[in-house]
Amino acid sequence: MHTIEQLDDGRAVYLNGQRVKVSEIPIFRKTLALNNQYYDLQKTHPEVHTYQENSRTYDIAFKVPRTIEDLRQKHQAYQEIAQSNNGMLGRTPDFLDTGMAILAERSAFLGHNEYTDFGENAKHYAEWIKENDLFISHALQNPQLDRQKAINGIPSGYAGVHVLERTDKGIVVSGAKMVNTMAPIADDLLVFNPPELLLEKGDTSYAVAFATPLNTPGVKVICRKLLDHPGYTEDDYPLSNALDEIDAYIVFDHAFIPWNKVFVENDVEMSNRFFIESGMFIHTSHQDEVRGITKLEFATSLAIRTAHVLGLDGFLGVQEKLGRLTANLELIKGTITRSEEEGHLDEFGIYTPSQQALLAVRSTLPEYFEAALKAAQHFAAGSMVGVPGFAEFDGENGPILEQALTTDLAEAKDRSKLLNLVFDLTTAGFGQRQLMYEYYHGGDPMRIRSMHYHDEDLSAGNAMLDKLLKR
Template sequence: MHTIDQLDDGRAVYLNGQRINVATIPIFRKTLALNNQYYALQQTHPTVHTYQEDGQTYDIAFKVPRNVADLRQKHRAYQEIAQTNNGMLGRTPDFLNSGMAVLAERSAFLGHNDWTDFAANAKRYAEQVKAHDTFISHALQNPQLDRSQPINGIPSGYAGVHTIERRADGIVVSGAKMVNTMAPIADDLLVFNPPELLLEKGDTSYAVAFATPLTTPGVKIICRKLLDHPGYTEDDYPLSNSLDEIDAYVVFDHVFVPWENVFVENDYQMSNRFFIDSGIFIQTSHQDEVRGITKLEFATSLAIRVAHVLGLDGFLGVQEQLGRLTANLELIKGAITRSEENGQLDEFGIYTPSQQALLAVRASLPGYFEDALKVTQHLAAGSMVGVPGFGEFNGDNGPILQQALATSRATAEERSKLLNLAFDLTSSGFGQRQLMYEYYHGGDPMRIRSKHYLGEDLTNGDAMLDRLLK
């Protein structure tokens, strides 16, 4: 765990055209405090959040799962971390740490070149992160400049991160990565390429995977516009004035990376394999979908609370809408349980959750989340749009509002804060970013569904068809 002031460490973070000290931005301070709940829970709830190995105590995210019980314990820890931020922080430290747990054991496929042993580098780095409980974010997505062209056919040099110099002591890289979530407050960046946009033979200079501290000279973190509302309180904007996950465009300007921190270089086929074959993808997917359940449950509870406070929950049509949301929630919970119970031991003795079940969650959860937002919008409607600023309760009109906005089910302030929360999650910039995040952070939804179709085991269904069609 680090304090916000420790992030004044020379990292080059930019906001609205100015280089900033992260510690001076109020929403960054709040976000770091929520992110640090990952570390705090290790102290306050160690039976769930830690485990012992060789006489040392580590966060449970680093535990290599050997059976379904291990996955269930990790599930519980992931859920408790997500509940501290209502599932709104998708890249808390447990996300990539769950991948580091298995990278150390699965790294042999990375091989070596004439300068370094990539497999040993990855194993050592994963063990290093575990020993220090380092907060790492990842720089995965290449900027979407012109998808009709191969990455090496875009002349600007910013279509991804690529090697521009190879030396005896390491490599020099330049380029960019987009949507690097939590980058301004992380310790390290893990840089690699997404598997759904496969590199080709001519893309070898872009075929890199490495880790680098965010303080490395030449790494520039350019934040998107913030989504908070200065001048208003958390009563007015309960979510967007409490946290911002802080996506950033990261530029690498002649950044030196020592060989010991390089895991793939000049090998497009290995670059395409890195995320999947390392085991990082499947283990982080498990963490991510548990976090997603938490967020969906929050959105479902919000819709139900709005219906109750507005006196709508006695109508059959509204109950049907809310029942659809609760049914969706149960389906997602069931799929996560199935992913754990139908897991298998891989060749390394690592218990791996069912990819088919996790892909089903990723294919369905974004739509279910959007359904919850739409129901809340329809139920709250003009009520949430017309809420006055919370400061009005302390002004001349306060006594009038106390009477005019109160009901038998809520005081004026309670009703107003609930409706502000409904607006913040469903209609504000913060809420729209959360919706976009759920749809796209796990990859292209079309490719996810295609992959699920191609991987589904329909042995029993095909047998029944064949019996009838003979």
């Protein structure tokens, strides 16, 4: 855990055209406090959030699961962390930390070159993160400049991160990565290429994976516009004034990376294999989908609460809509459970959840989340649009509003706060970013479904077809 002041460590963070100190941005401070629940829960609920190894105590995210019980404990920890922020922070430390545990076990495939052993580098880096319980952000998505061209065919030099120079001490890199979530408040940055955007021959300078502190000279964190609303309280904007996950555009300008922090270099095949074969993809997916359940349950509960407070839940048509939402939630919960029950021990003795089940969640959960948002928005409708600023309750119109907006089902302020929450999550910029995040943060939905179709085991179904059609 670190304080916000410790992040004023020389890192180059830019916001609205100005280089800023992280500690001076109020929403950064609030977001870090929520992110630090990951560390707080280790103290307040250690039986779930920690484990013992070699007489040391570590966060459960770093435990290599050997049994289904290990995976279930990690599930519970992921869920409690997500509940502390209502599932709105997609990249809390447990996301990549669980990937680090697996990387340390599976890294030998990365091989070596004449300067360094990449497999050992990755193993030692993962162990160092574990020993210090650091918070890592990751940068994998390349900027969408011209997807019709190979990455090396885009002349700007910012179509990805590439190696400019290599010496016996390390590499010098330049370029960019987009949508690096939580980067301004992380300790370290893990940089690699996404598996769905395979590099091609000629892209070798872009075939790189490495880690670096955020305050490395030559690294710039350029934040998108913030989504909070200065001048208003959290009663007006219950979510967006409480946190912002802070996506950023990362620029590398002749940044030096020592060899011991390099895991792939000048190797297209290894760059394409890195995320999947390291085991990080499947185990971070498990954490991500558990967080997704939490977020879906929050949105579902919000739709149901809204219908109740507005006196709509007595109508059969509304009950049917709400039943669809609760059925969706149960389907997702059941599929996550299936991913754990249908897991297997890999060749390293790591208990690994079912990828097919997790991909089914990833391809479906965004639609279920959107359905819950649309239901809440439909129920609230003009009621949420007409809520006055909360400061009005303390002004001369306060008594009028208390009388006019109070019902048998809710006091005026409680009703207004709920409607503000619906607006924040379903209509305002914060909510739209959350929806877009769910659809795209795990990769292109079309590619996910395509992968799922190709890998589905339909042997039983095909056997029935063959039996029927051959008689």
